[in-house]
């Protein structure tokens with residue numbers, strides 16, 4: 001699949017997830033088979049760009065290209081200015097967030113709340129695509145509620161406004177994360193436009209990936225929650241799509257090494273104090289289906305230094321090796 005001048009090496013993308021897809025996680029997922037990893041959303045309000053949290057989000061040092069930055073906002077001029085600022089900061093693809101149902105985002109009529117206002121969507125897209133000379137992509141939901149699935153109309157507006165690719169999460173804004181993603185609307189969107197369409201929502205296994213590709217005809221898949229604690233899911237799915245055979249299940253030792261490498265990157269990126277705290281949720285995701293995961297999580301949550309955290313992990317994986325793997 002192409003996004004403007006960029007030919008992606010495969011058709012599996014890491015979904016943007018605020019609080020999850022920071023630079024260390026993006027780099028790890030790219031190494032393990034994701035062809036593109038979109039940043040956590042960054043505000044269109046550039047007055048916030050000096051804040052520490054935003055500085056982390058704007059940091060792309062050493063990240064493999066193409067570097068994709070997601071912007072969230074509702075004001076066309078502010079989004080255009082933020083787009084230019086991010087291009088100056090290294091963004092090679094800009095992604096616009098019209099898919100986030102978070103109250104904090106929708107309260108200011110940004111994220112998926114924008115889908116209610118098709119005229120404003122058109123203005124935003126035209127203003128941003130005109131303001132920068134890198135490709136601009138768009139992420140949407142299928143509509144704002146099940147009675148108003150206007151994803152096809154939004155997709156046509158996107159195409160007419162010069163958007164280079166469209167990612168669609170198969171739920172409406174009102175649905176939040178409840179129920180199951182539906183893929184018929186994504187299929188309809190794919191049939192309605194010529195730009196690449198990326199299907200997203202509940203893709204959590206190689207079989208599901210094959211099913212969603214077949215049902216939607218999408219050019220690529222975007223994976224979010226299933227990559228948490230399982231960043232090798234991209235390799236797993238790519239192998240299955242290419243060969244029809246399952247990728248070998250990684251050994252506990254390989255997972256241990258992958259986790260420790262991930263944590264070292266987090267400590268380095270955020271510094272020890274914040275790194276240890278950001279690491280807690282990732283550690284919990286890596287071990288969630290393992291024996292004794294609950295008690296282990298409690299110990300991890302009360303460890304405050306890098307040394308304690310790595311020591312707990314060492315002991316956990318040692319026990320796994322001697323007592324066996326899976327949760328009861």
Ligand SMILES: Cc1cc2nc3c(=O)[nH]c(=O)nc-3n(C[C@H](O)[C@H](O)[C@H](O)COP(=O)(O)O)c2cc1C
Nearest residue numbers: 015016017018041097099169201202203223224225
């Ligand atoms: C913790 C979390 C944070 C998210 N943050 C963003 C975000 O910053 N921008 C965005 O467009 N979508 C965001 N999403 C939505 C995901 O990109 C994705 O569309 C959604 O999780 C469905 O895909 P999945 O079923 O593969 O997780 C977030 C989702 C989660 C779970």
